Structures are given as structure tokens and as C-alpha cells.
Amino acid sequence: MVATEQCCLPISELSAYVQRWTIRARVTSKSVLRTFSKGAGNGKVFHVHLLDVHGGEIRASFFNEAADKLFETLQVGKCYSLSRGSVRIANRQFNPCNHRYEISFDKMAEVEQVADDGAIDAVKLNLTDIRSLQSRTLPCNVDLCGIVTASGPVVAFTSREGKELVKREITIADDTATSIGVTLWGERAKQEGSTLEGHPVACLKGVVVKEWNGGRSGSLSESGALVLKPTVAEAQRVQQWWAQGGEAQTLTPLSVAGGGVGGARAANAKPMDLTELRSASEQVLHQPELFSVVCRLALVQFSKKGETQPLFYEACQELREGKSLPCNRRVDSSGFCPSCNRAGKSAPRLNLRCRFADCGDVAWLTTFHEAAQQVIGLTAEQVQALERGEGGRETLEAAIMMRYFSQPLQVTLRAKLDTYNGEARTNVSCIDARPVPRGERGRAMLREVREMLAEGC
Numbered sequence: 262m263v264a265t266e267q268c269c270l271p272i273s274e275l276s277a278y279v280q281r282w283t284i285r286a287r288v289t290s291k292s293v294l295r296t297f298s299k300g301a302g303n304g305k306v307f308h309v310h311l312l313d314v315h316g317g318e319i320r321a322s323f324f325n326e327a328a329d330k331l332f333e334t335l336q337v338g339k340c341y342s343l344s345r346g347s348v349r350i351a352n353r354q355f356n357p358c359n360h361r362y363e364i365s366f367d368k369m370a371e372v373e374q375v376a377d378d379g380a381i382d383a384v385k386l387n388l389t390d391i392r393s394l395q396s397r398t399l400p401c402n403v404d405l406c407g408i409v410t411a412s413g414p415v416v417a418f419t420s421r422e423g424k425e426l427v428k429r430e431i432t433i434a435d436d437t438a439t440s441i442g443v444t445l446w447g448e449r450a451k452q453e454g455s456t457l458e459g460h461p462v463a464c465l466k467g468v469v470v471k472e473w474n475g476g477r478s479g480s481l482s483e484s485g486a487l488v489l490k491p492t493v494a495e496a497q498r499v500q501q502w503w504a505q506g507g508e509a510q511t512l513t514p515l516s517v518a519g520g521g522v523g524g525a526r527a528a529n530a531k532p533m534d535l536t537e538l539r540s541a542s543e544q545v546l547h548q549p550e551l552f553s554v555v556c557r558l559a560l561v562q563f564s565k566k567g568e569t570q571p572l573f574y575e576a577c578q579e580l581r582e583g584k585s586l587p588c589n590r591r592v593d594s595s596g597f598c599p600s601c602n603r604a605g606k607s608a609p610r611l612n613l614r615c616r617f618a619d620c621g622d623v624a625w626l627t628t629f630h631e632a633a634q635q636v637i638g639l640t641a642e643q644v645q646a647l648e649r650g651e652g653g654r655e656t657l658e659a660a661i662m663m664r665y666f667s668q669p670l671q672v673t674l675r676a677k678l679d680t681y682n683g684e685a686r687t688n689v690s691c692i693d694a695r696p697v698p699r700g701e702r703g704r705a706m707l708r709e710v711r712e713m714l715a716e717g718c
Contacts, residue, residue, distance in 0.1 A: 287312050292307050411432040411640045411641075463487060556669070577592050635693075
């Protein structure tokens with residue numbers, strides 16, 4: 262056992278040159294226990310983050326015998342004295358801590374739980390505002406604080422390597438009026454959905470931000486931490502922003518929703534303007550075709566023949582039997598899903614009729630959930646909250662109208678041949694939308710100008 266009264270070294274002073282040391286720290290995060298292959302044998306390892314009273318933080322890894330002995334002993338939130346580990350240069354590829362070094366423990370590790378020290382924080386955060394992620398070099402590892410504006414269902418699936426995984430997608434926004442999607446994994450994804458309802462403030466430590474579908478999305482690393490209703494000053498500031506009008510504010514999303522048809526196939530879409538689209542859509546035969554158009558939102562259809570048009574519907578979120586995706590069929594007013602033959606979880610999904618415009622033409626297009634959220638800059642949950650809020654439908658329509666002609670959008674359109682009353686007609690719908698990549702768009706326009714000048718010469 263380690264003598265708890267022994268003088269402890271501050272974590273900030275740990276280095277490869279200090280041979281004998283004891284640290285006293287709180288475990289702020291803990292990874293799962295995993296196995297790995299090395300040569301002809303296998304090994305075990307798990308990682309923790311350790312934080313001391315001086316604010317020093319370091320990553321510690323426990324291998325093989327130490328992993329077997331201490332995995333159940335070390336618990337997040339509790340304090341320990343630790344000694345007899347090896348200090349080495351930190352591997353920045355896997356280690357998000359700012360310390361230059363990291364610790365490796367083997368069977369010689371000495372660890373003893375000690376009395377809780379209230380002067381040690383529960384977690385150390387180096388918070389970054391969400392808007393600044395737009396200009397960060399990717400990938401990057403950051404700590405974020407924001408309002409949980411949306412939470413998806415728990416999704417279980419099998420990875421390409423055959424591993425059974427569980428995830429949940431959430432969206433957070435802060436007082437820069439910017440939002441980003443973050444994926445939670447494992448036990449964090451399985452936590453009660455009610456803890457993420459009601460737009461709580463959350464601090465996320467160790468979010469890995471990468472490019473995805475032309476946008477930026479985050480993933481909470483296994484060594485990270487999710488703190489709901491934190492007490493740090495930044496959390497109080499974000500909560501105040503949300504309560505004083507942030508909830509009704511138009512948010513700029515960094516993440517592109519819906520990586521399915523729109524995201525995966527947009528690269529294969531034929532670029533054209535709305536005038537060319539009108540002609541091309543008339544020539545669509547049996548196979549659906551994809552088109553890409555740069556345009557702006559001009560109108561959203563709020564009413565038809567004097568009757569108010571619904572902008573969203575409630576969709577079943579229960580997982581299909583044997584599937585990892587939710588049902589998404591429309592439920593009735595009581596929440597009953599005729600497809601699942603039961604009442605269960607449901608969530609709002611957008612279904613808008615939008616008028617898009619470019620310099621040469623306009624087009625009315627049905628715009629579905631993921632694309633609609635990008636077009637109007639509001640999630641389905643925000644649309645529902647605004648319509649049911651104090652200002653009602655008028656407040657919602659005013660928020661959407663603020664998006665008219667606000668920014669150019671690169672929309673992906675799907676044209677397919679449908680039959681109406683025995684007559685074949687082409688149905689064109691918007692399946693994806695995202696802000697125009699201005700650099701790429703500028704270069705394309707410059708090429709067009711040069712081509713026109715060359716032809717004029």
C-alpha cells in the first residue's frame with residue numbers, strides 16, 4: 262500500500278527525469294477495458310485521466326496485470342494516491358491532455374483510494390466556442406460547452422470489423438449562435454434519453470472534430486467526459502443566452518445533417534442552374550437522377566388556398582425489428598404507429614414546400630427533413646417549440662422568413678418518374694442542402710468568366 266501521508270508531487274512536475282514519485286489525484290474519466298494483439302500474444306489496457314489539486318492533468322494507462330487488478334478499483338470521481346509508474350513522452354495522436362508526458366502502469370503499480378479532496382475539480386475544461394471550429398485545422402480535439410438542442414435515438418449497429426456498437430447523435434449550440442452535431446458512444450449513448458431532454462447545458466471534454474459530408478462533426482472520445490448541468494461560468498453564460506432569446510435565434514450549423522442519399526451521392530450529382538434543371542427533369546426516364554444547383558431560399562409555403570400548411574409531423578422513433586434505424590413512419594395524434602402497431606417514442610420531422618431562386622429562374626420543391634433543417638437553419642425540435650411557444654405560428658414564420666435570400670445554398674435534387682392518376686410526371690425533391698463552399702464556388706465562377714472572355718476574343 263502507498264503511504265497516504267507521503268509527500269505528493271504535483272502532476273505538472275512529473276517528467277521522465279523524476280524517478281521516485283507519488284501523486285494524489287481524482288479520476289475524471291475512464292475508458293473501457295480493451296484487448297490488443299502484440300506479436301504472438303495478446304494484452305489488455307485501459308486509460309484514465311488524473312487531475313490534482315493544482316490543476317495538473319495527465320493521462321495514465323494500465324496494462325495487463327495492472328488492468329486486471331485495478332479496472333474495477335479505479336472509479337470516475339474518486340481520489341487516489343498512485344506511484345511506481347513509468348513516465349514517458351505523450352503520444353499526441355491518442356492523448357488529449359496538455360501534459361507533455363503520460364504515465365504507464367504495470368504489475369508494479371501501487372494505487373490506494375484516499376479521502377475525497379473537495380479542492381480538486383470534477384473535470385478540467387479548456388473550453389472553445391463552437392464558431393471558432395469553423396476555422397480550425399482538422400482533425401482537432403476540443404472541449405465544448407453548449408445547450409443540447411436536439412437528441413436522436415440510440416442506434417445499435419455492427420461495424421465493418423464486426424464489432425457491436427451503440428451510438429446517439431446530439432446537437433449542441435452556444436452563444437455564438439452556432440451549432441454542431443456530436444456523436445456519443447457506448448454507455449454515454451445508452452443513458453436515459455430524459456437526461457438530454459429540456460435543452461440542458463452540457464460540457465463535453467475530449468470532442469474530436471472532423472470533416473464529414475462537407476461540414477464539421479464531433480465525436481466524444483472514450484477518454485472524454487460528458488457533464489450535464491455544469492456549474493462553470495461558461496455554462497451559466499450559455500444558459501442565460503438561451504433563456505434570453507437564444508432559443509428563437511437562427512443558428513448556423515457546422516454539421517451537415519443526413520449523410521445518406523444527399524451526402525453520399527451529392528458528388529455524383531450533375532451541376533446546373535434552375536433553368537437547365539427545368540429542361541433536364543423533363544427528360545428523366547425510369548432511373549432517378551441527381552442534380553446539384555446553387556440557389557437561395559425565396560419562400561416557404563405557409564398556407565394553401567387559405568388553409569395553414571403544417572410544416573412538420575410526428576414520426577415514430579422506435580427501432581425497426583432487427584434493424585438499427587428508427588421506423589420514421591407518421592404517427593397519429595395519440596402517438597400510435599400503424600406500422601409498428603404500438604405507441605412509442607416519436608419526434609418531429611420537417612416536410613416543407615420551398616421556393617428556390619437563382620439569377621435565371623425559380624422552382625417550388627418539396628424539401629424533406631434533413632435538407633429542410635439546413636435550408637431554414639432550424640431543427641425540427643426548434644420549429645415545434647416555436648410553433649407551440651408564446652408567439653405561436655407567427656413567431657415561427659417570422660424566424661423562417663429571416664432566412665429568405667440570406668445565403669447561397671448548394672442543394673442536391675432528386676428527379677424521378679412518378680405516376681399521378683395514370684399520368685407519368687417527373688417529381689423533383691430536395692434531398693440535401695448545405696452552405697456553398699465559397700472558395701470552390703468562386704473558382705468555378707472565375708473559370709466561367711475566363712471561358713466567356715476567351716469565347717469573346
